[in-house]
Amino acid sequence: MKVTIDGQSIDVEPGTTILQAARMIGGDLVPPAMCYYSKLKGSGGKCRCCLVEVSKGSEADPRPMPKLMASCVTGCMDGMEVNSKSSDRVTEARKSVTEFLLINHPLDCPICDQAGECDLQNLSFEHGNPKSRFIEEKRTFEPEDIGPHIQLHMNRCILCQRCVQVADQLTDDRVHGVLDRGDHANISTYISKAIDNEFSGNMIDVCPVGALTDKTFRFKSRVWFNKPYNAHRECTTPGCCGKTTVWMFGGEIQRVTGRKDEYHEVEEFICNSCRFDHKNVADWTIEGPREFEKDSVINQNNYTRKLEKVEIATEKTILMGRDEDRKKISMAEIPLNNNDKNS
């Protein structure tokens, strides 16, 4: 089946989704995805970040699809034509979703362990508005302790439900889930209960934001100060591959995670023993430095990109006040001077 995305064509097998086809092509046209995770069944469709425009349904039925489609759950058809980054409508929708995701988000990146490897940060960088239009009070949740390994920050959660799918598909006793509904839906065990299962740590890796972080790494370091290395060990846990990324600061292993690809998905899931209990260099065979995508903060290890000089628009008239503001202050007409007229 042939599918064309932003003018680039590719042949795919039946059953391939638009997002998967886009990832096969690669580059800028790949839609962002906050809830879809190729290794978790039933994931996707919820965050609406990956919306694309289908301008031609298929060769057989060339009508365009009236609504934007979630590319992660929409199957390719032969002859389908899709606009992703090239469509203004799509860009607008992604901006909208980003705004919605951020209005209630605490924006506490400076104290968040996910900062630097956070999908929501990346999404905001690309599609976010630096100025918020939301002036209401943000929604907050009571903290809940879910055990010794995993820190839950519900305020940061975007309800992708990946962690629930991990518990369903990797463990045999799910004790947490999505409770309540609407904008008060939350990830919880209902009554503070430890999530304790050999594969529960993968919830941290699949979390796209800082809602689930590693308690053993909490506040230890910013991720970009760590150097990631591929490592492996002979793991005896059934089902664990023993292949990890270890995050080092000097000679110390500060954190162990699964090996993540360019879409931040782990290549294989790992067990809690590898993740939490093996922090000695002697436990591991270090294979070598792990490569990251070129734009990653972690790869650059510092901000080296040249920034353009920013000119603040109000600078010129700051002493005068802006025209529109002054009108709001008083109903009476204030005579305008020449300076105002020019501004």
Place this chain on the structure above:
Amino acid sequence: MSQKILLDKINIPGIKTYEVYRKNGGYASVEKAIKTLTPDEVVEEVKKSGLRGRGGAGFPAGMKWSFIDKKSGKPRHLVCNADESEPGTFKDRYLMEFIPHLLIEGMITSSFALGANLSYIYIRGEYMWVYKILERAIAEAKAAGFLGKNILGSGYDLELYVHCGAGAYICGEETALIESLEGKRGNPRIKPPFPAVSGLWANPTVVNNVETIATVPWIINNSGDDYAKIGIGRSTGTKLISASGHVKNPGVYEIELGLSVDEFMNSDEYLGGMSSSRPLKAFVPGGSSVPILPAELIFKTANGEDRLMSYESLSDGGFATGSMLGSGGFIVYNDTACIVRNTWNFARFYHHESCGQCTPCREGTGWLEKILWRIENGQGREEDIELLWSIQSKIEGNTICPLGDAASWPVAAAIRHFRDEFEYHVRFPEKIKNREHFVAEPFSQVKHLVGGKVIV
């Protein structure tokens, strides 16, 4: 006096019981269908009738039936959507409460047409007493041999059960309803696959509204062509309308589609005009989610034609000057009603009922409500009106299910047609302190204080 198809027998004493219902011609359609027709012939009659889904979307029922996957060999199910919860709508409850056997009869005939051997009626949990009425009616029908094994000696088996929800508007969306019937949270599913291919327990399933199914017996007893003769154009047949708000005779009415809005609103046979001397200000023709229309667009369309109670006429002019028939929830407002408060109230409803699964609806509905609450309480800013417009446009069309659209449309329509009322709230906070601010001083008297541009 227009023809009654659903409510013609509703005033017969004891029609709730099997004996009386049967004596008055009840279950004839089951006998006719099972003994003289094939399932496909039943589907064909319903197709010919032009009957459109009465839950709100108006999708042709016969066509929906024909999509059901009969090739896979999996068991098929018919599920009746009795999760009536659209504000302004209370017709299904009336039908089920007062003539429950009509729905049961429709379920049997329709299940036969679809080849379903296990069917359910999903009723909202709040209608608990109606749930019990239906349970008793099913037991009566079963005792009379219309349900169970080998119905009327035909070899066709059908079990029918009632399943109750527990308070969630979203379960009126067909895939959320199916999830709920499976004992889960009412989260709508991602489509495709559609229920006709993979519905209840991944089996092919058809979900139809109560009124749709209750219409099937008449179509089978008479014919699809006879039904298509009633009504106007593609709006065939009759429709139950639930009327509420500031009208003289609120309640449930069966009308022939094509009746003029004027006659429905003002004749004594129907609503009998307004409830008091206060003039008509606005109306919502199809339940809270469809656009509200101002007085001048109610009886005449923008082209000056008579506005009719039909799918086409009510939507004439698109959203700019029209609305939708929706579920037939006819809400009437006189000039004491505040459109901002009403819009806030609906926004609160959708905020409360959002399932929380997808981002735009989860976050956007709450935002809309908060802003509207501020405006209604004198904390609004001029730019909030643009902001509301922007937010609703960002929710609409970007969500998994139509709840996002349903939350957006009332806000958009209120701003489109009553923008000056929003501006009044923003500019004169001291005048709207009392929640009944338009009772003593209706907006028409203060309208000259504001005047804004119109967004279409």
Place this chain on the structure above:
Amino acid sequence: MERTHYKQEINMTEALMNRINELISHYPEDKRKSALLPVLHEVQDAHDNWLSIELQDKVAEILHIKPIEVYEVVTFYTMYNQKPIGKYMFEFCQTSCCCLNGAENLMDYTADKLGIKMGETTPDGMFSIAGVECLGACGYAPMMQLGDFYKEKLTEDKIDQLIADCRDDKIILHDK
């Protein structure tokens, strides 16, 4: 989210278990979970109209599902109460169509009359009042739900009478 843990006496009577088994029989054998919503209604009705964690765990056991699957459902639907509430729960419809006919004023009146605010329970545990979303009785506004039944076209006098009837134990809550 941390939740308060309330104690409740669990009493799964024979009649209740029979009804539960009947409900389970409405679904295919391998789809016991489907009976969850109706079963929770029955169990709640038999336990002072609320569901403790222990009671929810009990339901999970009966339906052979994980406790979290029950919690997810109980917290999603508004009709399941997760903490003790008054014997008589007045649930007023507060959606627009009812408000057009005075629901808000009537809610204020009832709250004043009982000396509590919306969402609260009287100290004697007799009454709770709450505003809920559209109950599908828009043409008979203002109205409330009390147990399995609707009380419609309410007035202040009717509220007074209703409260008196509740105190005299004249109100039937459930249609069994």
